[in-house]
Amino acid sequence: MKDNTPRIDHVVLWVRDPLAAADFYEKAVGMAPLRVTDFAAGTAPFPSVRLNEETIFDLLPLAMAERMTMVPGAAGSAGHPVNHVCLSLPADGFEALRDRLEERSVPVSDFTYDSYGARGPAKRSFYFRDPDGNVLEARHYE
Incomplete structure (x- = not known):
């Protein structure tokens, strides 16, 4: 039987310093870091941390807010957690x-x-x- 239950794929959090945020979520919360090295090298736009096998938190730099144009008003979501x-x-x-x-x-x-x-x-x-x-x-x- 096919499971059609929605699941959370990812949560996006606005952060000032993505590397510091990734460090917090890894060391304090116990989440596994993803793409941190790639972000630090400039080859990924943001790092993430894994909550479980199905869900990650993306740690977007506040500086990216002005580029959030996929939905009208999305750029204004920065700073409004x-x-x-x-x-x-x-x-x-x-x-x-x-x-x-x-x-x-x-x-x-x-x-x-x-x-x-x-x-x-x-x-x-x-x-x-x-x-x-x-x-x-x-x-x-x-």
């Missing part, structure tokens, strides 16, 4: 992420409990910001 992106992790990955963030002195919120998400109420969640001010939530279910 989405409310937040939520990462779902198993309990041990959730704890490891919080530990890495705290080791790097990244401010994290208090825990929230039983907040509703894609899989129902999450056991625990917390929020943090990346260096560019994008807000992320981390959660785990039972």
Whole structure:
């Protein structure tokens, strides 16, 4: 049977310094870097980081905003991040992420409990910001 369920392919985040952002997402969040060396060499327009086998975050330099002409007004989206992106992790990955963030002195919120998400109420969640001010939530279910 063919699965026609939509999935998230990528999320685009505006960042001031793509290399610093890639370093944050790799070392603090635990995502695998993609095309970082190519970006640094000038052969890729931006680096990315892999969330899972199906989804990546593209780290677009704010300087590219003026070239976003595929949709009217798209250039104006720079500096207007989405409310937040939520990462779902198993309990041990959730704890490891919080530990890495705290080791790097990244401010994290208090825990929230039983907040509703894609899989129902999450056991625990917390929020943090990346260096560019994008807000992320981390959660785990039972």
